Every structure is written in structure tokens, then in C-alpha cells.
Amino acid sequence: xxxxxxxxxxxxxxxxxxxxxxxxxxxxxxxxxxxxxxxxxxxxxxxxxxxxxxxxxxxxxxxxxxxxxxxxxxxxxxxxxxxxxxxxxxxxxxxxxxxxxxxxxxxxxxxxxxxxxxxxxxxxxxxxxxxxxxxxxxx
Numbered sequence: 001x002x003x004x005x006x007x008x009x010x011x012x013x014x015x016x017x018x019x020x021x022x023x024x025x026x027x028x029x030x031x032x033x034x035x036x037x038x039x040x041x042x043x044x045x046x047x048x049x050x051x052x053x054x055x056x057x058x059x060x061x062x063x064x065x066x067x068x069x070x071x072x073x074x075x076x077x078x079x080x081x082x083x084x085x086x087x088x089x090x091x092x093x094x095x096x097x098x099x100x101x102x103x104x105x106x107x108x109x110x111x112x113x114x115x116x117x118x119x120x121x122x123x124x125x126x127x128x129x130x131x132x133x134x135x136x137x138x139x
Contacts, residue, residue: 013074016067017081020060024082027056050106057082057110061117075118079111086110 031048035041060082061075068074087107 009068012068013064013077013081016060016064016074016078019063019067020056020078020082021085023059023063024052024056024086027052027059053086053106053110054113057113058117058120061114061119062121064114065118065121070122072115072118072122075121076111076115079114082114083107083110 028049031052035044035048038044057079060078064074064078065072090103
């Protein structure tokens with residue numbers, strides 16, 4: 001079986017990263033809308049933020065693999081870029097309300113969740129043709 005090597009296209013990685021930032025913005029806005037439609041929005045903010053983080057990481061992995069034509073390695077690369085961006089934003093603009101271990105765990109989970117989304121987005125190999133179908137084709 002021949003080995004097909006695909007190289008990483010950095011231009012497509014950056015496009016996938018820009019798409020993942022857009023996906024993240026949509027997920028955060030949707031989570032904010034859902035939490036503010038409840039009676040007590042403050043009690044649902046943390047849960048909505050974690051749900052938005054997981055959804056945006058998963059969708060970013062899907063988008064990265066689709067943009068990079070099935071290259072699975074692009075999903076964790078985009079996940080790491082998203083992790084660095086979110087870590088920079090959280091350090092720069094937001095006060096620390098959660099523990100450091102929780103924050104570290106969530107930031108470390110982003111590339112793994114993105115990789116799971118990438119595996120979901122890759123194209124499946126077609127099933128081999130059965131012997132009966134091969135015999136029918138020959139006739």
C-alpha cells in the first residue's frame with residue numbers, strides 16, 4: 001500500500017484559524033444569548049462558557065480538516081493556535097475567576113477536542129467491493 005504524504009499548507013492553516021475565530025465568536029454570542037434569556041443569567045455563565053469552548057473547539061477541528069483537504073494534523077495545529085489566542089485574551093482582558101488548574105485543563109483540552117472534530121470530518125475510505133459484485137462486473 002503506497003504511503004501518501006501530505007505537507008502542511010500554512011496559508012490554509014491561517015485561513016482555518018481565521019474561520020475558527022469566527023466560529024468561536026458565534027459560539028460565545030450564542031452562549032451569551034442563551035444564558036441571558038434565563039431568569040438568573042449569572043448562574044449559567046460558567047456552564048455556557050464551557051459549552052461554547054467545547055463547541056467552538058470541535059467545530060474548529062472540523063473546519064480545519066475540511067479546509068486542508070483531509071489533513072488530520074491541521075486540526076490540532078489550529079487547536080493549539082486557538083489555545084494560544086484564548087490564553088492571551090484571558091490574560092490580557094479578563095480577571096481570573098477560576099482556579100489555575102481548571103483553566104490549564106480547559107486550555108489543554110482545546111487541541112484534543114479539535115483533533116476529535118478533525119477525525120469526524122475526515123473522509124472515510126470506501127469499502128472494498130465484495131466478491132459477488134466483482135463477479136457481476138465481469139459478466
